[in-house]
Amino acid sequence: MRRRPGRGLLVPAVLVLLAILDWVYMGTEQFVNALTIGAVYALIALGYTMVYGIIELINFAHGDVFMVGSFVTYWLLSSLGFNGTISDLPLLVVVLVGTFLAAMVVMGGIGVVIERFAYRPLRNAPRLAPLITAIGVSFILQNIIQIFFGPSVISAPQVMDVQARVNLGGVDVSVVKLFVIAVAFILMIALQTFVSRTRMGRAMRSTAIDRDAAQLMGVDINTTIAVTFFIGSALAGAAGVVQVLYLGTTNFQLGFQAGLKAFTSAVLGGIGNITGAALGGFLIGFIEVNSTVAGFSRWSEAIVFGILVLVLVFRPTGLLGQQLGERA
């Protein structure tokens, strides 16, 4: 917490400047693409960083929670009989709200169950044990989905009209993408408010700083950790809904790569740090789109991970470091 004065503003100022330059460089459409991809990574990265912050576990199953979220969305929408765009606006709003709520609650619940049965028994075990367990949970989730939905790529109903455009300053921008970005921002602001303003948020922060001391102060550790898993997994569930709305496809292996990118985002921003995870997600979205725009689509992954290596060499705690006060 010994920060030099002015440092707090320097990083955001540089980032905003870079973003503006990038906007000019690649134009509005690609800028929106980068924000959209980044929003999905950021939503998943939040779950990684929250879990790491509170129990120092790298939850490798988290990417698969996102994948299951997309399948819950697919299952829900197709069993309700939707198979394409809903043109009736009130109905669309009801369906969207309902889908997000359902996917988030279901995935939150699954997250709590995973924590209760896979991680809690190992809470005081050496750190390698829960890590391996997390990889095991990842395989279990993938296999369950493969058994029920098969290994093929699945075409899921896109209830929003993917071709709808709005005119923003002379450029037609996809409505779905704007919606995705808006949802991500609303959820992130809600999370930040929850962690910094509520009683449970305070319990999460105190548990993150010192679990034993928090317990002595009367914080119910088990409940707090369960709530952390619920929120992190619910956000991954929301990202799953977004995946279906935006790309309209999913498959049982979706979680691996998405999880890897999201984990990278969390590390890039400073794992354990909520703002850092969101920032890292957007950064990776921007790096990917920029490398495509520059004609290096073949190398986009190498560039993403190359930058991660550079950041870690020069700033091992990630861009924003572990600001303990915000850690959850």
Added chain:
Amino acid sequence: MESPNGPPPKYPRRPPRAPGEGSTSSNGDGGGAITADNSRTRGARERGGDAHETRPYASAAPASAAAGAVDVKIGIELPLSGADLPNGEPTLNGVKLALAQIPVPGFNVTLNVQDDAVNGVHDPQQGAKNIRTLVNDASVMGVVGPFNSNVAKAEIPIGNAAGLVQCSPANTNISLTKPEFGAGDLRKTNPDKIAYVRVATTDDIQGAAGADIAYTIVKARKAFVIDDTETYGKALSDQFVATFTKLGGTVIGGSSHGVPKSGQGDFTSLLSLAKKDSPDFVFFGGVTATGGGLLRKQMVTAGMGAIPMGGGDGLSDGAASVKGSFLNLAGDQGDPNTYMTVAATHDIPNPTKLAADYKAMFGAEPGAYSASGYACAQVILEALKNVGADRAKIRAYVTDPSHSYDTVLGKFQFDKNGDTTQRIISDYTFDPGTKDWKFVSQKDFGAG
């Protein structure tokens, strides 16, 4: 096989075979083999064995067999699960149909079926493992497969070292056979004894055929090219670029844009990039499992649905009703504007008979490679008829450029690299009525 000295080949850990030992040893993985006795194979591995033994394979088998038919097998090495199932299954069925229709007197021919799909996608390592399994099954006389070029790349050296002939119904990559594209590296152990032939023609023609469709049928002049960075896709795209440019068209950016499959197939930003240059054709070098269907779907999302898209036979995996197929993923938007080529003959000499027989046996229409699978089986069975159950002789017979085969695909020979002399490419387009691919035309790109 009788490479006299030099380092011992890595793969065929064949035991010395005692004369009179049964001819029905089985595969280790229990694929689709009829006999389930794998104890001998296991024992053989434990004993180690000398790969330099002069005659490692069971040429003595027919003689030692009791009265009645000798059990031999054709190995099947195809992707048979997941997203690749719509490719592998109709091909396998083509082989089954051939076995049912072509009697080989004195032999009882069954299959040893190996699946190279891992988690639903064809996998080179699994393919290599499967070929070793088939090599270790002494009753396997020849192999039909693989389906995918990158799998073939992993398998050819193993088959070459073991002298087990492989006939691919679908591989089209140029580097698998042509020495000028590096095929020599794949048959280092026995450079003069190729063990790999194919009835499909090569990508340098398929990519060219795609460019031909784009330029002459669609009348496109400005193409955007994407590949999946795999062996098959990259080569296809590169050939498309070369031919399309030669015909007088422009390729945006001058080359193909690679999108690794691991990128979840999010083509959004690449398509935004493409849109700026307003292409009138988009070519995809790749297969459905590496993003073909997703690309078409996202083209529609990006407002590029009216732009025709083309690809190779990697998109040929069944009607829109087949879950996970290209047309299924492209969705309702799979419009008349999609094209693909298949390096195979559509108008085979007697298509209605094959289709009718196939339907009677499997209750479905044949796939794009059913006839090719059938033809591969014909080639191996003909060799078996002529030289008996001897792997080395079968390999020599099949790969001899002077032998001509009269198959369901028509008459052809294999050249000295194992490529077919029949170089026909068929063009297909989406038919909104049947929601399936519809044959447009076929063109023989001639020898050489």
